[in-house]
Amino acid sequence: MSLAPENTTVKRALSVHAAIGLVAGALLYLVSLTGAIAVFYQEWQRIEQRDAPEMSAIEPAAVQRAVEAVMASEKGKPLTTHLYVHLPVEPLPRTTITTDTQAVHVDRSGRIAGPEEIAWSDYLVQLHYTLNLPAVVGLTIVGGLGVMMLALALSGVVAHPRIFRDAFRLRARDRGGVGLADWHNRLSVWTLPFTLAIAFTGALIGVAYVTAFGVASTSYGGDLEAVYAPIFGAEGKPDKTPAPAPNVAAALDYMRAHHKDADVTYVTLHDPGTAGQHIQILGEHKRRLIFGEYYTFDASGRFHEIAGLANGTLGQQAAASNYRLHFGNFGGLPVKAAYFILGLVLTGICATGTYIWLGKRERRGIEEPRLRALWDAVVWGSPLMLAVTFVLRQASGNDTPLASVFWIGMAALLGAAWFAAKRRGLERALKSALLVSLVAMPLAIWLA
Amino acid sequence: MADMLLAGAAAASIVAIGVLRLAWSRPRRSTALNNVGWAMLLAASIIAGVHSGAWGISIAAIFAMAAALLWLAHAALLSPSSPGAKVSNRRVRMLPEGSEPLQLGRRLVTFLMIAVAAALISTAVAIGVRALVLLVGAAEADANVAALAAMPLAWTVLSYVLLMKEAHAAQGRVLLTWAVAGGAACILELIA
Numbered sequence: 129m130s131l132a133p134e135n136t137t138v139k140r141a142l143s144v145h146a147a148i149g150l151v152a153g154a155l156l157y158l159v160s161l162t163g164a165i166a167v168f169y170q171e172w173q174r175i176e177q178r179d180a181p182e183m184s185a186i187e188p189a190a191v192q193r194a195v196e197a198v199m200a201s202e203k204g205k206p207l208t209t210h211l212y213v214h215l216p217v218e219p220l221p222r223t224t225i226t227t228d229t230q231a232v233h234v235d236r237s238g239r240i241a242g243p244e245e246i247a248w249s250d251y252l253v254q255l256h257y258t259l260n261l262p263a264v265v266g267l268t269i270v271g272g273l274g275v276m277m278l279a280l281a282l283s284g285v286v287a288h289p290r291i292f293r294d295a296f297r298l299r300a301r302d303r304g305g306v307g308l309a310d311w312h313n314r315l316s317v318w319t320l321p322f323t324l325a326i327a328f329t330g331a332l333i334g335v336a337y338v339t340a341f342g343v344a345s346t347s348y349g350g351d352l353e354a355v356y357a358p359i360f361g362a363e364g365k366p367d368k369t370p371a372p373a374p375n376v377a378a379a380l381d382y383m384r385a386h387h388k389d390a391d392v393t394y395v396t397l398h399d400p401g402t403a404g405q406h407i408q409i410l411g412e413h414k415r416r417l418i419f420g421e422y423y424t425f426d427a428s429g430r431f432h433e434i435a436g437l438a439n440g441t442l443g444q445q446a447a448a449s450n451y452r453l454h455f456g457n458f459g460g461l462p463v464k465a466a467y468f469i470l471g472l473v474l475t476g477i478c479a480t481g482t483y484i485w486l487g488k489r490e491r492r493g494i495e496e497p498r499l500r501a502l503w504d505a506v507v508w509g510s511p512l513m514l515a516v517t518f519v520l521r522q523a524s525g526n527d528t529p530l531a532s533v534f535w536i537g538m539a540a541l542l543g544a545a546w547f548a549a550k551r552r553g554l555e556r557a558l559k560s561a562l563l564v565s566l567v568a569m570p571l572a573i574w575l576a
Numbered sequence: 577m578a579d580m581l582l583a584g585a586a587a588a589s590i591v592a593i594g595v596l597r598l599a600w601s602r603p604r605r606s607t608a609l610n611n612v613g614w615a616m617l618l619a620a621s622i623i624a625g626v627h628s629g630a631w632g633i634s635i636a637a638i639f640a641m642a643a644a645l646l647w648l649a650h651a652a653l654l655s656p657s658s659p660g661a662k663v664s665n666r667r668v669r670m671l672p673e674g675s676e677p678l679q680l681g682r683r684l685v686t687f688l689m690i691a692v693a694a695a696l697i698s699t700a701v702a703i704g705v706r707a708l709v710l711l712v713g714a715a716e717a718d719a720n721v722a723a724l725a726a727m728p729l730a731w732t733v734l735s736y737v738l739l740m741k742e743a744h745a746a747q748g749r750v751l752l753t754w755a756v757a758g759g760a761a762c763i764l765e766l767i768a
Binding site: 137139140141142143144145146147148150151271272274275276278279282283292293295296297298299300301302304305306307309314315318319321322325328331332335336338339340341342343346347355356358359415416417436440441442443444446447449453458459463466469470473485488489491492494 | 630687691
């Protein structure tokens with residue numbers, strides 16, 4: 129008895145695979161490419177803004193001074209709903225405070241050093257998880273792309289009856305179409321654990337709003353927060369009565385004394401400056417996929433409870449593991465490097481799929497110069513525009529409208545591909561421009 | 577000692593891929609070596625899991641994928657430059673050929689079925705999964721996470737099943753079946 133699917137199933141699965149790949153291919157390529165590059169989000173911030181003060185650690189008293197200074201700077205403005213202190217970590221040894229309206233770096237003594245200026249790093253991440261669309265819409269679309277990637281993996285395996293027979297066959301130099309098919313198939317199969325992990329975690333994160341909306345509507349009277357409260361802990365009871373800044377230093381001292389094993393990475397103040405405020409500290413646990421455990425304190429810095437992400441229910445631990453499994457930040461630089469390489473492999477898989485389909489049509493005598501030119505523009509134009517926006521950011525400052533430049537640039541390249549499709553040399557021109565822009569990137573850093 | 581366990585799991589992952597490669601390189605693929613290779617991969621995952629749970633398994637998996645990619649790079653370097661095997665030109669019927677109609681309306685309906693209808697129905701299925709998980713006595717956090725995980729999985733399976741059907745009538749029957757199940761789950765949840 130053979131476990132291989134029937135021929136008709138294989139043929140149908142291939143059609144399914146092609147249908148999803150061709151409809152979603154361009155966006156899947158862009159999301160995969162930006163995802164691979166965004167693995168180094170912390171490192172990109174250091175490259176983009178090199179003059180921010182750096183430190184391996186900061187004393188609790190200095191953090192307290194910094195929090196009070198930022199809150200004082202926002203006097204007279206509407207109260208921020210949250211205040212985040214990003215504490216120094218190895219890949220990003222800086223202390224940064226973010227509120228609803230500003231983000232500033234602080235120095236080792238807790239003095240405000242200047243604004244955080246990481247527009248390119250932030251635009252790259254937003255391009256990846258929302259395609260620069262309004263948050264909920266963009267997240268849901270990208271989450272849907274994650275679902276399509278899962279469906280591509282499923283249909284791809286079903287459409288691959290020789291999956292074991294061809295397991296290590298890679299006829300890389302064949303230019304008749306076999307080489308391209310081998311690259312696509314072999315890379316897909318052997319990076320399947322990565323693809324499934326990335327696609328599933330990305331899809332879950334992306335479509336969570338839709339799912340949570342559904343669960344909230346049927347089970348919590350429309351209260352979205354109530355869906356997440358059992359998992360990550362509840363928000364406190366609001367009380368808008370004005371209050372002085374909470375005692376963050378006491379909370380950090382407590383962590384040092386009682387949880388030496390947890391690496392404290394974030395302090396979150398909920399409703400700071402009001403009687404309803406409370407402190408939440410994120411402590412990372414070594415050799416765990418969870419992003420950390422939440423330690424909750426009252427405004428006086430007295431320990432209250434933990435959320436249970438580290439040792440609570442299986443669901444809490446799984447939910448908390450989703451993010452690091454997707455971002456690749458669970459094993460230092462070696463795992464980040466592995467995720468970058470695997471991410472580029474996934475990007476290559478997306479690119480080769482459409483080229484395989486175009487090649488098959490051309491071998492059947494159907495030339496599609498416009499479609500090929502458009503796909504060349506997507507494959508080579510996307511990294512080109514990412515590099516161009518990086519150079520522009522270095523040259524013209526943090527206020528450069530990077531998302532607009534990217535999308536207008538891509539539209540222009542696609543337009544050029546459409547109208548110049550019959551002229552030879554577009555692919556070569558795009559590759560040359562990409563090479564030049566990649567060389568320009570370190571030059572732009574040096575000259576900025 | 578603990579680190580030796582993780583190192584052992586990583587080494588087992590790498591060796592397992594090597595054993596699979598060896599099995600594949602025989603004139604007739606060796607079933608025995610094949611089974612040893614897969615068993616070693618399983619053992620590596622178990623050892624890594626015992627060491628540090630999901631984190632350890634993730635690390636072992638990265639080592640296995642890295643070893644596989646190195647073997648593929650080796651195959652690419654040694655591949656001949658002259659054309660060899662006949663390539664498939666199988667048609668997947670994505671675009672019309674010759675005088676075939678574009679059938680844009682039909683394609684749009686399929687797109688809306690997958691992108692919108694399947695997503696909404698999968699959300700209803702996820703609500704049903706939540707209700708089932710609560711019914712068997714699991715914690716509220718587990719039930720809510722089960723719903724969050726079930727939605728993308730249901731959408732994937734439903735999309736695949738829908739696209740494997742050729743006719744809209746058959747697709748409609750699949751959607752209706754899932755919609756009834758999802759709808760029933762939502763109603764049960766609302767009245768519970």
